[in-house]
Amino acid sequence: MKKNILLTAVVLGLACALPFLLSNYRTFQLTLVLVYAIALLGLNILTGYSGQISLGHGAFYALGAYCTAILMAKAGVPYWATLPVAAAVCFIAGFLFGLPALRLEGLYLALATFALGVAMPQLLKYHHLEQWTGGVQGIVIQKPDAPFGLPLNPDRWLYFFTLAVAIVMFLLARNLLRGRIGRALIAIRDQHVAAEAMGVHGALYKSAAFGVSALYTGVAGALGAIAVQFVAPDSFNIFLSLVLLVGIVVGGLASISGALYGAFFIQFIPNIADEISKAAPWAIFGVFMIGFVYLMPTGVAGAIRLLTAKRRSA
Amino acid sequence: MKRSAVFLVVSLGLALPAAAQKKYDPGASDGEIKIGNTNPYSGPASAYGTIGKSIAAYFKMLNDQGGINGRKVTFITYDDSYSPPKTVEMARKLVEQDEVLFVFQTLGTPSNTAIHQYMNMKKVPQMHVATGATKWNDPKGHPWTMGWQPNYQSEAKIYAAHVLKTKPNAKIAVLYQNDDYGKDYLKGLHDGLGDKKSMIVKEVSYEVSDPTVDSQIVQLQASGADVFFNITTPKFAAMAIRKTYDIGWKPTQYLNNVSIGIKSVLEPAGLEKSVGLITLGYLKEPTDKQFEKDAAIVKWREFMKKYYPDGSLIDNLNVYGYSVGETIAQVLRQCGDNLTRENVMKQAASMRGFRVGTLLPGVAISTSSDDFAPIEAGQLQRFDGKEWVRFGDVVGK
Numbered sequence: 001m002k003k004n005i006l007l008t009a010v011v012l013g014l015a016c017a018l019p020f021l022l023s024n025y026r027t028f029q030l031t032l033v034l035v036y037a038i039a040l041l042g043l044n045i046l047t048g049y050s051g052q053i054s055l056g057h058g059a060f061y062a063l064g065a066y067c068t069a070i071l072m073a074k075a076g077v078p079y080w081a082t083l084p085v086a087a088a089v090c091f092i093a094g095f096l097f098g099l100p101a102l103r104l105e106g107l108y109l110a111l112a113t114f115a116l117g118v119a120m121p122q123l124l125k126y127h128h129l130e131q132w133t134g135g136v137q138g139i140v141i142q143k144p145d146a147p148f149g150l151p152l153n154p155d156r157w158l159y160f161f162t163l164a165v166a167i168v169m170f171l172l173a174r175n176l177l178r179g180r181i182g183r184a185l186i187a188i189r190d191q192h193v194a195a196e197a198m199g200v201h202g203a204l205y206k207s208a209a210f211g212v213s214a215l216y217t218g219v220a221g222a223l224g225a226i227a228v229q230f231v232a233p234d235s236f237n238i239f240l241s242l243v244l245l246v247g248i249v250v251g252g253l254a255s256i257s258g259a260l261y262g263a264f265f266i267q268f269i270p271n272i273a274d275e276i277s278k279a280a281p282w283a284i285f286g287v288f289m290i291g292f293v294y295l296m297p298t299g300v301a302g303a304i305r306l307l308t309a310k311r312r313s314a
Numbered sequence: 315m316k317r318s319a320v321f322l323v324v325s326l327g328l329a330l331p332a333a334a335q336k337k338y339d340p341g342a343s344d345g346e347i348k349i350g351n352t353n354p355y356s357g358p359a360s361a362y363g364t365i366g367k368s369i370a371a372y373f374k375m376l377n378d379q380g381g382i383n384g385r386k387v388t389f390i391t392y393d394d395s396y397s398p399p400k401t402v403e404m405a406r407k408l409v410e411q412d413e414v415l416f417v418f419q420t421l422g423t424p425s426n427t428a429i430h431q432y433m434n435m436k437k438v439p440q441m442h443v444a445t446g447a448t449k450w451n452d453p454k455g456h457p458w459t460m461g462w463q464p465n466y467q468s469e470a471k472i473y474a475a476h477v478l479k480t481k482p483n484a485k486i487a488v489l490y491q492n493d494d495y496g497k498d499y500l501k502g503l504h505d506g507l508g509d510k511k512s513m514i515v516k517e518v519s520y521e522v523s524d525p526t527v528d529s530q531i532v533q534l535q536a537s538g539a540d541v542f543f544n545i546t547t548p549k550f551a552a553m554a555i556r557k558t559y560d561i562g563w564k565p566t567q568y569l570n571n572v573s574i575g576i577k578s579v580l581e582p583a584g585l586e587k588s589v590g591l592i593t594l595g596y597l598k599e600p601t602d603k604q605f606e607k608d609a610a611i612v613k614w615r616e617f618m619k620k621y622y623p624d625g626s627l628i629d630n631l632n633v634y635g636y637s638v639g640e641t642i643a644q645v646l647r648q649c650g651d652n653l654t655r656e657n658v659m660k661q662a663a664s665m666r667g668f669r670v671g672t673l674l675p676g677v678a679i680s681t682s683s684d685d686f687a688p689i690e691a692g693q694l695q696r697f698d699g700k701e702w703v704r705f706g707d708v709v710g711k
Contacts, residue, residue, distance in 0.1 A: 028403070122523065136423075140431060229428075270395075279355075
């Protein structure tokens, strides 16, 4: 236990020191890693813990991003105040989408969510919504400065802001998933008849999992929009949803720390692939993906768990 | 003798720095000029990736020939998969980590919109962006951004002027793609018609995701229009041309420059069905028979064979890449030894009738401090079943 606390302290210390050691550009990339980590955590709650596959989480990411962008650009709301709104909107959207989707299982649910992911960019272009969404042109937003005269440049400030939000989100997820609710979700995933027999309200839990999952992804979208300073329908195509799914599988299904590893993977591997070959970057990406899945079938988190267990027994 | 030699050395020593003072910003040095770029090498718009590759090939050729004023060009290009957040990330990498002198030919309207503010805040030139949106010509608001190709609005205005001149009582039908590109054209058309806007009897749009535009064409025909503005991207242009012919509608048809490839659009549509199409050309079409022996196109073909052998010889995007390469090479030549970002912008904004061989005869590149639209001219041309036949004068500025 003590070891764990020590480890957490070291990781946190490192996370706080990094922006001062790295360039602004790298700090920006790390901010994106944190953003993806929150999104992956959200998807993991749904897919990893409650066993429902979503191929459309990019839609919730987009929803969160647009909530923030519209509030900031059109209503002049400060960036931090947009996060709770994005969270609430995405929770409701996720919960409502979860209700009918409950009747669908496995592949059918995957298809329904896929439809959502495919439809989202076009809905954002819908011309009756254009006065808010800006249509294909998207919305440009301003990058926030550090408050209270803190001696941080905007990139560093945004990194720490995102880090703080990420820590809170991770702690909440940990409490949620390691307690009653987490156990109930896992029970539904593994044996839903037995879970219902034990008094777990399957429908409610599944919709709630959908809602919470969408909430996390939406908050990530909101933070992503602030970091990138721009939203447009083209930013949230179906690839985003697929890449998020890749992230949780590579990082480790049903693992909280896996979200972070997955985030590093989806942030940096495409860049490495691009540097290896301009002709076929996605083919290289595919090789990496196959390599990871083959060498670490339970994801990076699973592999680390195995390694530490081995060392302990040795 | 000795004294005069000393005098000579001293005076040279004094004169030289004054005459050829070298000034550099990040990305430039005595031996190198670093230029950054983003292109969609993967993802939905990866067909455009060939532009990035042909530009890279152009710089390779340039370096083999000795570079620019003795400096080699290092061209750093990254894949952004046509995703604006990725463009932001890559542009930041180019500016902050690779420390390029400027970015050049970043591709796509949404991608360039995403980095528009950033580049201008950082005061790093966003040079000759690869999109025809009109907003890049804004020297006051965004003095660090410049377009290259004729923008959509000025092209549409030229068509409008032609209709007003040749068919003042026309009834106009418009098909346009429902995005910023289509709307930009439409605005140009409206502005060009001015108080004659009521000549437009029907406007119909389509989505990039639509499988066909058949029903739109039928609607347009039903409006009784005798002039048809076809504002579509290649795949849809081919379908629209074919459907128009097949249902026996015979309007005067204006086809936007985006889709004038003979092999890529007109052949799939049917060459006999494309007879009579009118468009505005500014670039020599590599598949057009009349340019078979054209010196610039022959030179381009040799360049392709030697430096970009994988590239397609029928794809006009590769002519485009070569032509923008020629343009930026001229800008850098004009910069001389003063390779600051400010001077790059200043030289790019002081081109006076610069001719690129692959542009149509009479079309030249001209800019000034309040005109950031390098190519604003073109010549109307009509398809005769085999090639584009130019007619009338070079129009536009």
